[in-house]
Amino acid sequence: MSHQHHIFHNPPPATPDDVLSALDRADIPAATNAMVGCALYGDGDWREAQSLFLALLDHDDPQVQSLAATCLGHLARVYRQLDEDRVVPALRRARQKPHVRGTATDALGDITTYLHPRRARWRGRLWRLGHPSTWW
Numbered sequence: 001m002s003h004q005h006h007i008f009h010n011p012p013p014a015t016p017d018d019v020l021s022a023l024d025r026a027d028i029p030a031a032t033n034a035m036v037g038c039a040l041y042g043d044g045d046w047r048e049a050q051s052l053f054l055a056l057l058d059h060d061d062p063q064v065q066s067l068a069a070t071c072l073g074h075l076a077r078v079y080r081q082l083d084e085d086r087v088v089p090a091l092r093r094a095r096q097k098p099h100v101r102g103t104a105t106d107a108l109g110d111i112t113t114y115l116h117p118r119r120a121r122w123r124g125r126l127w128r129l130g131h132p133s134t135w136w
Contacts, residue, residue, distance in 0.1 A: 012037050014036075032067050065097065065099065066103045080115065
C-alpha cells in the first residue's frame with residue numbers, strides 16, 4: 001500500500017471561454033481548474049460567470065456539476081452579488097443530486113453569509129442558543 005501526496009495549487013485566472021474550451025476538448029482537469037480560476041479571479045463579469053456555472057449544474061460530468069455549485073458560492077464571496085432569483089432555486093434543485101447535495105448546501109450558506117451577513121449572524125446566534133454545549 002503506497003501513500004500519495006497531493007499538493008494544493010491555486011489555479012490561474014481564467015474566463016468562461018477558457019472553461020468552455022476545456023470542456024469542448026473533454027479535458028475535465030483543465031476545465032475544473034479554469035472554473036475555479038474564473039470564479040476567483042474572473043475579469044469582473046460576474047453575470048457571465050454566473051450563467052456559465054448555472055448551466056454547468058446540469059453538465060454530464062458529476063465533478064463539473066459539483067464544482068459549479070461551489071463556484072456559485074465563490075462568486076457570492078468574491079463579488080458580493082448574484083442574481084439570487086436564479087441561483088438559489090437552481091442550487092435547491094441541484095441538492096436533489098446526491099453528488100451535488102453537499103456543495104450546493106455549502107454554496108447556499110456562502111450566499112447567506114456574504115450577501116446577507118446580518119441574517120447569517122442571527123441564524124448563528126439562534127443555533128447556538130438551541131445547543132447548550134456551545135455556550136462556553
